[in-house]
Amino acid sequence: MNTISKTILKYEWKTFVRNRYQVVMLLASFVFGLYAIYYGQSEIDAQRETIVTITDLEDVEFSSYRDSFKGALESSAQEQMHDIASRPEFAWFRHGYHAILPPHDYAALAIGQRDLFRYYYRLTGMSLHYQLFENELANPVNLLAGNFDLSFVLIYLFPLLIIVFCYSSFSAEKENGTLPLLQVQSVSIGKIILLRLLFYFTIITGLALLISFIGLFASGDLLDAENRIPAIIWILGVVTYCAFWFALLFLIISFRKSSAFNAMIAAGLWLLFLIVVPALLNIIVTTKYPLSSTTLAGLTRRTGLENENDENESREVIMEFLSHEPGLAASDSLIHHNMPAKAYAAFTALKDINSNQEVTRYNLEVEKRSRWTKGFHWLSPSVNLQHLFAQVAKTDLETFLQFQKALTHFHGDITDFYFEKLFWDHPIQLEDYSNLPSFKIPPTHSNLYGVGTSLAKSGVMALIAFLVGFIKMKNQ
Template sequence: MLTFILRYEWRRFWRNRLQVALLVVLALFGLYAIAAGHRQIAAQRLTLARVVADEQVEFAGYQAALRADTSQPAAKTAYLDATAPTVAWYRHGYAATLPPAPLAGLVVGQRDLNPGYYRLTGMGLYYQLFQNELANPQKLLVGNFDLAFVLIYLLPLLIIVLSYGLLSADRENGVLPLLRVQAASVRRLLLGKLLFGFGLVAGLAVFLSVVGFVVTGVRLEVDGAGMVLWLLTVLAYCAFWFALVWLLVSFNRNSAVNALTAVGLWLLFLLVVPSLLSATLAVVRPVDSSALATLVRRTGIDREDHEPSVRAVVREYLRQRPDLASAANDTLFQPNLLPKGFASYAQLNSQRQRPVVEAYLSAVADRENLAARFSLLNPAVNTQNLLSQVAGTDLPTYLRFFSSLPAFHRQIVDFYYPRLFANRPLTAADYPRRPVFQAPPLTEQGVATGLLQLLGAAAVLFVLGYVNLPRQLRN
């Protein structure tokens, strides 16, 4: 019987040219979204590769300068850049990059808002971190057209078109009385129709996802867990919308009421609730970034031409780093007092700025945690967060990357400052031991919880719809 119902529904769907056209158009939108997302992430990967290559070329030049003929003025300057810690601590640049995860091309997420790399030297940390590149604010506001957008925003519209007349269309066409006298129950017929619609939409979603996996170069043996979580999340989201329409159908209203109500709920979940949530969070958990503007203002030592003032700055810093003072011994201040003063001031200034940055990051994290608590109320936002987390394009992934930068900056400082304060030049043996940044690993903690919430919501809606069906249709 189920096979007969599915075959009949397929014939009816194939004869409905509007539904077929909608399915084809949605598939084309999905394919274009895959190409657009892949193109954007490929551009980011190219940029990051160029940044890493520039660092390698830079340090290869320093190592080559160690063997240069210093009788030539240009070669002598390059030799000093490579060996003199008074210059190297603020000129040698290190690339800290956050490479896109394999699935990032399917959901760009926050990767167009937050930097994917930083170039760090031994100068003040926060002065370097908060110098933002220019970007088009209108483009950032609109966002990106990627596969996640098609699945989250457009796929529910196809579900509504296929399912809003699940019961009312047969009643309005005079078919329902005939169905009641058949051997199969009306309930079984309705469930068969619902199953056909779910199979059709889920098949489209899985097809687009698999095409996305192929285009983005995801490998099953390496990224299999992420692929499975992606597919489960997409299927759970489809199940939620089918369950929601099933609940609407159970009230046994006419098709026009069902369609308008379903579209209204689509607007509620996809536009109204996210906007209200964003406005509410801005009031309940405000994030003030105005204090960060002071971090990128260039400052320096007061009376830098006054030797006692410079010595005082060095002493203040060395009270926190007695290891540098013991390494310098009697050459603590001279020679090269001024570079040591600038280096000391840069780190002291970063320490004074740290509470401001930590307060800002804490406010951002608090807002993100509060928003996550409301994910159960909005499955669309929940699904977006889940897909972004699987793809490593969510805000917490960037915050973990950003939080790892101070430790890497300390490695840079610890590499150059002992040589600076001990007046010890860099040698060829030092370069292989220079710091190398390691991006924090991608974590998928919390995806299972969000997925269970989505499935639970779908199950509750389906049961409510079944219970709400007219008694004569449930028998």
């Protein structure tokens, strides 16, 4: 770095520390960042607590089943418990298993859709669709307001900070009458502006990175295999995003208009990227791919056989079900035994098989919507970054759709476990309790290609803005 650049930077530093307003703004942003980290943590901690509570509930439930095998059954309540524990005709619809999607360590930094979707389910062998669509309790007013998490601070507030620091980089000189002084120097005015922006870029991006590191450290072990790549992506996202806004400001400045004009244009662009583009895309996707959950609502109805005492009806239902599950077909005498339970189990399983198509079709529609919107993310680097953050923190739509698919498999495991015992008339033994179905989250491989392209989109936008600004600046 030559001496002139050094001198310029030195004076930038002096004017920066003298400007109390700017220092206060940086401090305020830092405090907002800390609050956001705290808030995100408290939200996700509350979810973690819920997960502990429900896991405990499940432990209590199953240990009471286990305990009923030990010792003599003295009271009727004990006998009842043992029946539920050992007789498949009761157990299949009473034993409830939790399928839990634990939060990623960084979910606290980008809550995404995690406050909207369910992250745990209690499943029994009953119809899946009767159990799948219940919502978690939430205050819709707060859902609408959204979360003040770190992703919000970085995506919404940092561009504003950049605007406030840079919008008058050139125009202020003109307005204060110092421009002629600068013009007689040996360095070009363009270079001075660039150095000035670089100076602020270092400060503001530095602050964004500092808050990010605090957040990343506070939320989990950075070196953990689950966290390493997400942390790197997060950091890259932050740097690219800041670079984009600085490049944009540089472009605005290069037109050499008045401070007020620059501020208006910058505020207008902020509005465009953070409100107009996403709001417009959302409304277009809603009307372009209209989706009505009314078709799914019907699936949640709890129906049963017309008459549980009608043997013919029961047999018919059981036979139809067994044609789907020939492995469960036991001898005719076995079907006779416990017939109502078998018929009801067969009935709900058939219902799921029949409505599966409807659910799949619906989910495909949701995916179609999400694909369509993704195609337009490049229009707004803010939307792009929000999506990236949600992806990294596993709080995006895809994660929850995956979870739903995993639930379907898990429900299959549960019914397999109980139906085998029910249809073959095997009582549930104590040993079976060490072999209960358990929920496993399917391994998700991070989509590095997707991440790369989404970073590249913002990067290219930044580069274009910068280059146009550079040429414009040079030509004047």
